[in-house]
Amino acid sequence: xxxxxxxxxxxxxxxxxxxxxxxxxxxxxxxxxxxxxxxxxxxxxxxxxxxxxxxxxxxxxxxxxxxxxxxxxxxxxxxxxxxxxxxxxxxxxxxxxxxxxxxxxxxxxxxxxxxxxxxxxxxxxxxxxxxxxxxxxxxxxxxxxxxxxxxxxxxxxxxxxxxxxxxxxxxxxxxxxxxxxxxxxxxxxxxxxxxxxxxxxxxxxxxxxxxxxxxxxxxxxxxxxxxxxxxxxxxxxxxxxxxxxxxxxxxxxxxxxxxxxxxxxxxxxxxxxxxxxxxxxxxxxxxxxxxxxxxxxxxxxxxxxxxxxxxxxxxxxxxxx
Amino acid sequence: xxxxxxxxxxxxxxxxxxxxxxxxxxxxxxxxxxxxxxxxxxxxxxxxxxxxxxxxxxxxxxxxxxxxxxxxxxxxxxxxxxxxxxxxxxxxxxxxxxxxxxxxxxxxxxxxxxxxxxxxxxxxxxxxxxxxxxxxxxxxxxxxxxxxxxxxxxxxxxxxxxxxxxxxxxxxxxxxxxxxxxxxxxxxxxxxxxxxxxxxxxxxxxxxxxxxxxxxxxxxxxxxxxxxxxxxxxxxxxxxxxxxxxxxxxxxxxxxxxxxxxxxxxxxxxxxxxxxxxxxxxxxxxxxxxxxxxxxxxxxxxxxxxxxxxxxxxxxxxxxx
Numbered sequence: 001x002x003x004x005x006x007x008x009x010x011x012x013x014x015x016x017x018x019x020x021x022x023x024x025x026x027x028x029x030x031x032x033x034x035x036x037x038x039x040x041x042x043x044x045x046x047x048x049x050x051x052x053x054x055x056x057x058x059x060x061x062x063x064x065x066x067x068x069x070x071x072x073x074x075x076x077x078x079x080x081x082x083x084x085x086x087x088x089x090x091x092x093x094x095x096x097x098x099x100x101x102x103x104x105x106x107x108x109x110x111x112x113x114x115x116x117x118x119x120x121x122x123x124x125x126x127x128x129x130x131x132x133x134x135x136x137x138x139x140x141x142x143x144x145x146x147x148x149x150x151x152x153x154x155x156x157x158x159x160x161x162x163x164x165x166x167x168x169x170x171x172x173x174x175x176x177x178x179x180x181x182x183x184x185x186x187x188x189x190x191x192x193x194x195x196x197x198x199x200x201x202x203x204x205x206x207x208x209x210x211x212x213x214x215x216x217x218x219x220x221x222x223x224x225x226x227x228x229x230x231x232x233x234x235x236x237x238x239x240x241x242x243x244x245x246x247x248x249x250x251x252x253x254x255x256x257x258x259x260x261x262x263x264x265x266x267x268x269x270x271x272x273x274x275x276x277x278x279x280x281x282x283x284x285x286x287x288x289x290x291x292x293x294x295x296x297x298x299x300x301x302x303x304x305x306x307x308x309x310x311x312x313x314x315x316x317x318x319x320x321x
Numbered sequence: 322x323x324x325x326x327x328x329x330x331x332x333x334x335x336x337x338x339x340x341x342x343x344x345x346x347x348x349x350x351x352x353x354x355x356x357x358x359x360x361x362x363x364x365x366x367x368x369x370x371x372x373x374x375x376x377x378x379x380x381x382x383x384x385x386x387x388x389x390x391x392x393x394x395x396x397x398x399x400x401x402x403x404x405x406x407x408x409x410x411x412x413x414x415x416x417x418x419x420x421x422x423x424x425x426x427x428x429x430x431x432x433x434x435x436x437x438x439x440x441x442x443x444x445x446x447x448x449x450x451x452x453x454x455x456x457x458x459x460x461x462x463x464x465x466x467x468x469x470x471x472x473x474x475x476x477x478x479x480x481x482x483x484x485x486x487x488x489x490x491x492x493x494x495x496x497x498x499x500x501x502x503x504x505x506x507x508x509x510x511x512x513x514x515x516x517x518x519x520x521x522x523x524x525x526x527x528x529x530x531x532x533x534x535x536x537x538x539x540x541x542x543x544x545x546x547x548x549x550x551x552x553x554x555x556x557x558x559x560x561x562x563x564x565x566x567x568x569x570x571x572x573x574x575x576x577x578x579x580x581x582x583x584x585x586x587x588x589x590x591x592x593x594x595x596x597x598x599x600x601x602x603x604x605x606x607x608x609x610x611x612x613x614x615x616x617x618x619x620x621x622x623x624x625x626x627x628x629x630x631x632x633x634x635x636x637x638x639x640x641x642x
Contacts (some may be wrong), residue, residue, distance in 0.1 A: 039367070043360055050431035053602075078399070081426060081437040082517075105402060110371035116402040117438060196403075281374075 001025070001054060003045060003072035004063040005032040011133055016063055016088070026052040030046045030068065031271060034220055037106045039068050039115055039190055045075040059122065065091035065138075066098035066225070070116070073104030077119035087124040091134055092142025092176075093226055095126040096149075096183035099189040101201075111281065112212070112220075118195060124184070128176050136169075138264035141226025143168060144207075146179050146286060147257055149186045152203045155299035157182055158253070162312030165260045203301040206293040213278040213320070221240040230263035231319070239315040240294040243307060272316035322346070322375060324366060324393035325384040326353040326548045329411055332454055337384055337409070337436065339476070347373040351389065355541055358388050358427045361438060366396040378407045386412035386459075387419035387424040387546070394425030398440035412455055413463025413497075414547055416447040417470075417504035422512040422522075432602065433533070433541075439517060445505070449497050457490075461583035462547025464489060465528075467500050468578055469554060470507045473524045476620035478503055479574070497564040524622040528553030534599040534641070539590040551584035552640070560636040561615040564628060571619060593637035 002025060004013055006296035009029050028048040049058070062072035062085055069087050083251075087099035105116015105119055131139065143165070150158030160178070161168075167175040185202065194200040211232030214223055237251040252289060259265050279290050290312070291305040323346060325334055330350050338346060349369040351362055370379070381405055383393035390408050397406035408420035426437015461538065464486070471479030481499070482489075488496040509523065515521040532553030535544055544552075558572040580586050600611050612626040612635070 039360070039364055046360070046429055046436055047431075050429050050435055078438060080435060080438050081424065081439055103402065105399075108367060108371050110368075110374075113368055114371055114401060115399050117399060118402055264404075 001052060001058065002027045002061045002063055003068060005030045005068050007032040008064040012063060012090060012130060034067055037071055039106055041071055042075050043107055046079060047068060049079050056080050056083055059086060061086050061088055065087045066094045069094055069099050070104050071106060073119055074106060075116035075230045076118050077104050080117060084122045087121045089126050090130040092131055092139050093145060095180050096142055097145040099124045100184050100187045102195065126180055128173060128180065131171060131176060138224065139168040141224040143261040144226035144230040144263055146183050147261065148206050149183050151233060151254060151295060152206045152301035153299055158298050161257060165257065169262060176303050202303050203293050206301055207236050209279055209282055209290065209292055210235040214267060216269060216278045217274060227264050230258045231267045234258060234265060235315055235319050236292065236294055238318060239311060242311045242314060245294055245296050267319040269321040270315060272320050275316050275320040322370060322373060323348045323382045323384055324388050324389060326351045328353040329385040333384060333411060335597050351485040352402060355388055358392055362392055363396050363427055366375050369401060370400050377401050377404055381398055381578060382407050382409055384409040387415040390415055391425050392427060394440055395427060395437055398425050398438035403440060405443045408442045411451040413452055413460050414466060416501050417463055418466040420445045420556040421505050421508045421559045449494060452492060452497060459545065464582040465547035465584055467504050468582060469527050469550065470504050471620035471642060472616060474507050474528045474620055479619050482578060486578065490583060523612050523624050527622055529559050530600055530603055530611065530613055531556040533603045534596040535588060537599045538595060539589060548585055551579045552588045555579060555586060556636055556640050557613065557615055559639065560632060563635060566615055566617050587596060588640040590642040593641050596613060596637050596641040610633055
C-alpha cells in the first residue's frame with residue numbers, strides 16, 4: 001500500500017508504481033498539509049488497509065515529506081499491531097531527519113505529535129532526484145536540520161557546511177548527497193544508542209523547544225518547521241552564551257550559517273511571557289521543568305534542566321520582545 | 322489516569338482511589354461493552370490525557386475486564402509515543418489471558434483487534450476478590466482460556482482442572498488463585514519466547530480461529546469470547562483427531578471439561594461455507610492459508626498450515642452444518 005499525498009502523487013506515484021512492476025500495489029492519497037496530520041486521517045488509512053485486506057506480511061510505502069512519513073508510519077505501527085513500512089522521503093527535511101529514527105505519529109488539538117509510536121522502517125530510500133521539484137523555501141528548511149547535526153555532534157560537518165551552503169542551495173547533487181548521508185549517519189548513531197529518547201536522543205531537539213513556541217504562537221501557519229528550528233537554534237546559542245558555555249563567535253557562526261542557508265534569523269514579536277507559556281506546554285517538558293539543549297562548543301551539546309531563570313528570560317526578551 | 326468503564330467504576334473505583342492515597346489521580350470512565358472497543362473511544366482517552374496534561378512520566382491504570390485493558394493499554398501505547406500502564410483486571414478472562422502479554426488494541430468495522438500495538442504493562446495486579454462480583458457466565462468464559470493452557474502446554478494443569486473445575490465454579494479462593502497463577506506463568510513463558518507472535522505464541526490461539534467464525538457469524542452478540550473459544554477448542558480437537566494426531570479419548574476429555582466448566586459444546590448452525598469464509602478473514606490468516614493450532618496430545622500443540630482440505634470441511638460440517 002503506497003501512502004502519499006495529493007502534492008506528491010502527480011509527481012512521483014506513477015514512477016514508483018512502474019518501479020514496483022507486477023506487484024499487487026494499492027494506494028491511499030492523503031490531503032496534503034500538517035493540518036491533516038490527525039488521528040482522523042490515520043483512521044482513513046486503516047479503512048484503506050482493511051478494505052484491501054492487507055495481511056501482516058503487507059508493507060506500507062510512505063512516499064512524501066515528513067507529514068506523510070509520520071502519518072503512514074503510525075498507521076503501519078498500529079495496523080494488525082505493526083506491519084512493515086518503507087520511508088521514501090521526497091523533501092530534504094524528511095531525508096535528513098524525520099524518515100530516520102522511527103518516530104511516527106499525528107497531532108492532537110492540544111499539541112503536536114502527542115499521539116504516536118516508535119516504529120522503525122524496514123528501509124529509508126532517499127532519492128535525491130526528488131529534491132529537484134522541492135520549493136526553495138522547503139530546501140532551506142531542510143538545511144536547518146543539517147546545521148543542527150553540525151552544532152550538536154559534528155564540528156567537521158559545521159565547517160563543511162560553511163564551505164558548501166551555496167552549493168547546497170544550488171542543489172549540487174554531490175553536495176546534497178554528502179549532507180544527507182552525513183545527517184542520516186549522525187541520526188542513526190544517536191538513535192541507535194537511545195531509541196526511546198531517555199537521554200542522548202534529546203540532543204536532536206536542539207532549537208526545537210524555542211522553535212515550538214514560534215510554531216505554536218503562529219498557529220503552525222507562518223513558519224515551516226525548519227524555519228522555526230533555525231530561530232530556535234539562534235536562541236539556544238544565545239542562552240548558551242549568556243550561561244558562559246560558548247563564546248560570542250560561536251553564536252555568530254550559527255547565525256551566519258542560518259542566514260546563508262536562506263533561513264529567518266528574526267523571531268516574531270510574540271512577547272516573552274507567551275513564549276515561556278508555550279515552551280512549558282511542549283511535550284518534551286517533564287514535570288514542569290523546561291529541559292533545554294544547549295551548546296558547549298561546536299559539535300558538543302548538553303541537555304540542561306537547571307539554569308538561572310533570568311538568563312532564559314533575557315534570551316526570550318531579546319528575541320520575542 | 323484510571324481508565325475504567327461504567328460497570329466496574331461503581332464497584333471498585335472508590336476503593337482504588339483510596340488505595341492510591343494522596344496521589345494526583347484523574348479518571349476516564351468508558352461506556353461498557355465490546356461495541357465501544359473502537360478508535361473513537363481511544364480518541365476520547367487521548368482527549369482526557371491531553372486535557373489533564375499527563376507527561377511522559379504519567380501512568381494509565383486499566384481497571385476492568387479485557388475490553389478496558391485492551392483499549393486503555395492501546396491509549397497508553399500511543400500517548401506521547403508510549404507511557405507506562407498497569408493492568409488491574411477484574412474478570413477471570415482478563416486475569417488469565419488478556420492482561421498478560423502486551424497485546425493491546427481496538428476493533429475495526431472490518432475485523433476484531435485490527436488496530437493495536439504490542440505494549441507491555443509495567444505490572445499486572447490480579448485481585449481475585451474482584452471475581453466475587455463476576456457473573457457466572459463470565460466466570461465460565463474465563464475458564465475456557467485456562468482449559469486452553471492445559472491443552473496446549475501443561476498436562477498437569479489439565480489433570481488438575483478435571484479435579485477442581487467444580488471448586489473453580491464455586492469460586493474457591495485457593496483454586497482460583499492456582500488457576501490464575503498457573504495460567505499467567507504459562508502465558509508469560511510463551512510470550513517471553515515470542516512476544517510478536519512470529520511462531521510459538523500462535524499456539525495460544527488454540528480454538529480461536531474456529532471460535533472467530535462463531536463470534537463473527539453471530540455479530541459478537543450471542544457468545545462471549547471464552548464461549549466461542551470453548552466451541553473452537555472442541556472443533557480443533559475434532560480436526561486433530563481426524564488427522565490422526567490425537568485419539569478419540571483425548572477429544573472427549575476436552576469436551577467433557579468444557580461442559581463441566583459451564584461452557585457450550587454445540588456450535589450455532591451457520592453452515593460450513595460461511596464458517597470457512599469467516600475463518601479466512603481472521604487476521605491470523607497469512608496469505609490465504611488458514612493456519613490452525615491443533616493438538617498432538619495433552620499439553621502438546623502444533624501450528625499446522627498444510628492439511629487435507631476435506632478434513633477441515635468434515636469438521637466444519639459436523640459442527641456448523
